[in-house]
Amino acid sequence: EKGAEVAICDNLELPxxxxxxDAVLSLAVVHHFATTERRVGAIRELxxxxxxxxxxxxxxxxMEQRHRRFESQDVLIPWxxxxxxxxxxSDEDDDDDFLPPYHAYTEDSTNSSRSAGDGDSSSLSSSSPGxxxxxxxxxxxxVKLQ
Structure with a gap:
């Protein structure tokens, strides 16, 4: 489209x-980071x-999905x-599959991620049932100065 600007960036070091x-969207990105520390770092960068x-x-x-059952929270899903x-x-196209890492969130992992950050939990709202x-x-x- 004319006038569109696109950037490919590292979510841990945004340029x-x-x-x-005023607003930032992170759609289906954070769950690709392999550790809690990296996921928290990505959110801090946002x-x-x-x-x-x-x-x-x-x-x-x-993690709780009707159409897919995960055996653990950290999984590799063919894409x-x-x-x-x-x-x-063709059969050759099957070689193009790769396995990106995903971290599937549960209510418990969401609460632990909230406590891992320094932010005020009152600024968080969940807008989806899952x-x-x-x-x-x-x-x-x-900051109170002494």
């Missing part, structure tokens, strides 16, 4: 100034580029890039 956005009073919306995979309508399917979509408002921290 934007502090407090440069907060860093968000202005005070801004909102970040984060979606992640839930194949979508084929164009004109491309013919707790897979989260919305945060960035607030200023008041």
């Amino acid at each position: 934007f100034r502090d407090e440069s956005f 907060a860093r580029i968000l202005r005070i009073g801004g909102r970040v919306i984060i979606t992640v995979w839930a 194949q890039p979508p084929r164009s309508k004109n491309a013919a399917a 707790e897979t979509c989260y919305s945060f408002v960035r607030r200023a921290i008041q």
Whole structure:
């Protein structure tokens, strides 16, 4: 589309100034980080580029799904890039599958991630029944000087 700007970035080191956005979307990204520390780091980086009073919306995979049963929270799920309508399917295409890591969230893992951060939990709201979509408002921290 004309006028669209796209950037490919590392979510742990975003190439934007502090407090440069009013809103940030993170759709199906955070659950790809392999450790809690990296997931928390990714969320902190999203907060860093968000202005005070801004909102970040984060979606992640839930472990409790009707159409898929996970054996554990950290899984590898085969993924194949979508084929164009004109491309013919062949056996060679199966080699293109790869296994990106996913961390499927549960209510317990969500609560542990909340406690791992320094943020005020009152700024968090979940907007989906399976707790897979989260919305945060960035607030200023008041520091008392002695």
